[in-house]
Amino acid sequence: MKVKIINCLEDNFSYILIDEKSLDACVVDPGEAQPILKYIEKNKINLKYILNTHHHHDHIGGNNILKSKFGAKILAFKDDKERIPKIDFFLDDKQIWKDGPFEFKVIHVPGHTSGHICFSFFNEKIIFTGDTLFSLGCGRIFEGSYNDMFNSLSKLKKLSPETKIYFGHEYTLNNSIFCDKFDKNNSELKIKIANIKKKLDKGMPTVPSTLKEELDCNIFLRAKNLKEFSKLRDLKDNF
Ligand code: ZN
Ligand code: FE
Numbered sequence: 707m708k709v710k711i712i713n714c715l716e717d718n719f720s721y722i723l724i725d726e727k728s729l730d731a732c733v734v735d736p737g738e739a740q741p742i743l744k745y746i747e748k749n750k751i752n753l754k755y756i757l758n759t760h761h762h763h764d765h766i767g768g769n770n771i772l773k774s775k776f777g778a779k780i781l782a783f784k785d786d787k788e789r790i791p792k793i794d795f796f797l798d799d800k801q802i803w804k805d806g807p808f809e810f811k812v813i814h815v816p817g818h819t820s821g822h823i824c825f826s827f828f829n830e831k832i833i834f835t836g837d838t839l840f841s842l843g844c845g846r847i848f849e850g851s852y853n854d855m856f857n858s859l860s861k862l863k864k865l866s867p868e869t870k871i872y873f874g875h876e877y878t879l880n881n882s883i884f885c886d887k888f889d890k891n892n893s894e895l896k897i898k899i900a901n902i903k904k905k906l907d908k909g910m911p912t913v914p915s916t917l918k919e920e921l922d923c924n925i926f927l928r929a930k931n932l933k934e935f936s937k938l939r940d941l942k943d944n945f
Contacts, residue, residue: 725807736768759836817855818845843881867918
């Protein structure tokens with residue numbers, strides 16, 4: 707399985723997963739159609755599914771065009787029925803969904819939005835975390851409580867440490883400044899920041915990260931309890 711990173715809009719990441727044998731593909735969070743269309747047509751792949759982590763426009767903006775052009779089916783959380791148009795398959799928490807080479811588990815992670823899900827491709831040890839877990843950060847809490855977000859991140863912490871994390875936005879540099887400020891003596895973090903800067907200097911994305919790196923370096927995953935997490939989230943909102 708190949709994961710192609712597609713830059714969308716200002717700083718969004720969309721991802722095309724391609725089965726290299728059949729050239730069948732899924733797209734995760736197409737924020738806009740154009741860059742996805744371009745890649746699909748150039749590489750002659752068959753877009754079968756559109757996977758949405760949550761209903762925000764910067765994650766679903768390309769849905770309609772991709773659906774009508776390729777007949778791709780939309781997969782999203784069942785409770786987002788009213789706010790993601792034209793869903794074909796309603797997903798539930800912990801559901802395992804499989805079609806041919808594509809097999810993933812749904813992890814419901816309320817907090818950023820109430821219907822946010824992550825797609826865990828457990829065979830490949832790849833997860834798409836949308837706006838819940840970023841590299842060195844986590845999503846703003848718009849529709850849930852601190853407790854919701856804290857519990858959602860705790861679910862992700864249980865995955866195998868070598869899991870590759872594909873997140874929804876290139877916020878990593880700004881996140882790293884925050885982590886560095888409030889976690890001064892973390893030597894793993896310093897190594898991670900040096901690597902991030904190297905990538906960005908070369909014009910490369912900072913995606914993917916790994917769960918191990920995030921467990922070591924992401925201050926929101928390192929928070930020991932709800933109180934500490936909530937305080938950090940407040941600080942970050944005003945950072
Ligand atoms: Zn969002
Ligand atoms: Fe977003």
